[in-house]
Amino acid sequence: MINYNGSLVSNSEITLHQNRGFLYGDAVFETIKVLDGKVLFLEDHYFRLMASMRIVRMEIPMNFTLEYFEEQILNLVREMGVSPSFRVRFSVFRKPGGFYLPTTNDVEFIVAVEPLEVAMYSFDSKAYEVELFKDFYVTKQLLSSIKSNNKLVQITGSIFAYENGYENCLLMNDERNVVEALQSNLFMLIGSKLVTPPVSDGCLNGVMRKQILAIALKMEGLEVVEESISPFDLQKADELFLTNVIKGIQPITKYRKKEYKTEFAAGLLKKLNAQVRLG
Template identity: 70%
Template sequence: MINYNGALVADSNISIHENRGFLYGDAVFETLRVLDGKVLFLEDHYFRLMASLRIVRMEIPMLFTMEYMEEQVLRLVASIEAAPAHRARISFFRKPGGTYLPVDNNVEFIITAAPLQESVYSFAEGTYEVDLFRDYYVSKQLLSTLKTTNKMVQITGSIFAHENGLDNCLLLNDEKNVAEALQGNLFMLTGNKLVTPPVSDGCLNGIMRKQVLELAKKVEGLEVAEASVSPFDLQKADELFITNVIMGIRPVTKYRKKEFGSTVASDLVKRLNAKVRLS
């Protein structure tokens, strides 16, 4: 089942040859984690989605309030396979018509959902190796910070990682600084300083990034900053970890010949789960 414009249906029957999301990548989306009948970090997701719609000049439907969004997600989740948690995705795309210039800025939406096998966030054990993806770069611009369906850098980077036996890759921006990972934000610990690239460097304005920044600032003795990260900085780091709202916090164990610990990442996973349970 899917939720198409507020109706639970088995098939949207969208004509793909007319769909602007397919033809031009004219779509924005939001990925959510649902736990115990609640959308985690609902307010953050809602306001990021609304901001994305405004930035790309899509008309926001009057009925699409935060309460409506939550209701539509939970209706869909209740209709599919029961599981400890669920992953849901809301995609907005402009109505058909036009080429690069749309004839209509009004939108439609689809919500999809799938079960997850773990309820709260787990601390992942085992090797997780990354390297740089240098074939293409992330632009330092506002559009790079949004979740749109223009993801060819992430797709080709994922293929590169798979072909080279890597678990993930780190993306560079057009100033050759590290912006983010293929599917998440990057955090780097050096000594007692935890750094993540600023949104102005072109990284996704991540929901989990925001949660981790807030949690880390409460850790005694830990200095937290948003600052540019060079590839050279990675070699001096004590820990690297990647964040997104589905997996939570994933420690990196190896970058080239450098191996990393995970003490701070492990602590932050515990703090994250405590926050989720209280929300």
């Protein structure tokens, strides 16, 4: 079951050879977590989707309000059953027509959901080794900060990680600074300083990234900065961890010969869960 343009259907009957999201990657999307019937970080997801649509010159329908966005998600979640938590993908794509130049900027959307095995954010202390992915780079530009269907860097990086026994890869921009992981933002703790790359370096403007920054800024004795991270900086870190809205916080335990602590990330996750419960 999916939500296609506001209707709950088992099949959208979209013709792939005419769909611009399939043909040209002419689509933007949000990956969202629903917990106990509530869309987590609703406003952040909605406003990022609206910003993404504006950046790629899609026409935003007049009825596409925050309330409408939430309703389309929850209507489908309620239809899907009793699981306490769901992963939601809300995809928006231009209507068919044209080649690189579309014949219209009007849009359609699809919402798809799947249940999650773990409802609350949980701390995973298992070994989690990463490596740099050097075959392709993230371009330092505005399009890199949004979630679009153009994910070939992340796909080829995921294959590289799988083939070489890594849990994840870290991506670099064209200035050879580390900007993010394949599906997550990156944070680095050095002493009492927490660092994450700025969006201007080409990383995704992550919703969970925003939550973690807000929580960290309230912690006493912690300096929180957004600045470029070089591969050399990774070797100096006490902790490295990744963030996204589905997993929450994923600590990195090893990069090359360096092994990392996880205590700060574990404490941060507790604060995140407390915020989610209160929200």
